[in-house]
Amino acid sequence: MELPAWLLAVSVPGGALLGVLLTLVVTRKNAQEANRTAQQETLTETLRWAAELAVSENEAEARLGVLELVKLGEDPTITGREQDLIDAALEAAQYQDKLALTVAESDADVIFSDEDVTFLDEDGIVAPPAEKEAP
Amino acid sequence: MTERVVVRSSSVEAARALLRRNAARGRETDPTTSKLAGARFVARDGQGSEDVAAS
Numbered sequence: 001m002e003l004p005a006w007l008l009a010v011s012v013p014g015g016a017l018l019g020v021l022l023t024l025v026v027t028r029k030n031a032q033e034a035n036r037t038a039q040q041e042t043l044t045e046t047l048r049w050a051a052e053l054a055v056s057e058n059e060a061e062a063r064l065g066v067l068e069l070v071k072l073g074e075d076p077t078i079t080g081r082e083q084d085l086i087d088a089a090l091e092a093a094q095y096q097d098k099l100a101l102t103v104a105e106s107d108a109d110v111i112f113s114d115e116d117v118t119f120l121d122e123d124g125i126v127a128p129p130a131e132k133e134a135p
Numbered sequence: 136m137t138e139r140v141v142v143r144s145s146s147v148e149a150a151r152a153l154l155r156r157n158a159a160r161g162r163e164t165d166p167t168t169s170k171l172a173g174a175r176f177v178a179r180d181g182q183g184s185e186d187v188a189a190s
Contacts, residue, residue: 054149062145070152087156090149097146098167108138110174112147 047072047082051089066093147174 003011050072053065072078073086101110150171157164164172 054145059143059145062143063148066145066149066152070148073152073156083156087153090153090156093149094146094153094168094171097140097142097171098150100140100142101167101170104140105138108140110140110142110170111177112142112144112174113177114144114179 043072043075043078043082047085047089051085051092054089054093055095062093066090069093142171142174146171150174 046068050065050068053061054069056062056065069086069089073083078086101108104110150168153168154164154172
């Protein structure tokens with residue numbers, strides 16, 4: 001059976017156009033998938049970095065890690081598993097002090113201070129930490 | 136005399152974050168974390184003692 005000439009004239013460029021459109025859709029989908037994977041990897045990296053900082057001996061680093069974890073936890077795109085990892089890191093960040101509170105008296109006064117904060121006087125000179133009281 | 140326990144500010148911040156997160160998800164927070172979250176701020180010079188939880 002021979003196809004009409006007009007059908008041949010339409011189907012060849014139409015087929016080519018369809019092919020191009022299909023390629024575009026697939027390429028776009030792949031790009032979106034790659035983008036999502038890259039975002040996921042970045043999030044995982046940031047989470048790992050923040051968790052490591054949060055348990056640092058250095059108080060300034062630990063504070064940065066905790067604040068970063070808090071911000072990551074507020075991200076609406078993160079999954080329940082990532083939320084659980086953030087909770088675990090926040091638990092680990094306070095572990096030592098929780099241990100201290102567990103053995104302390106139930107009516108103990110729990111305080112935190114600005115011991116690690118550097119103060120500058122009006123001449124821009126670092127003020128020495130206040131002397132601690134003798135026990 | 137009341138026993139005084141000095142904790143790290145990062146621990147307090149972590150405890151407060153967990154308290155908020157658990158409250159938002161309707162979960163209970165363990166008493167020790169709640170106690171840590173309620174820690175008072177005391178300035179190095181011993182003055183201006185205040186609770187910075189609201190800040």
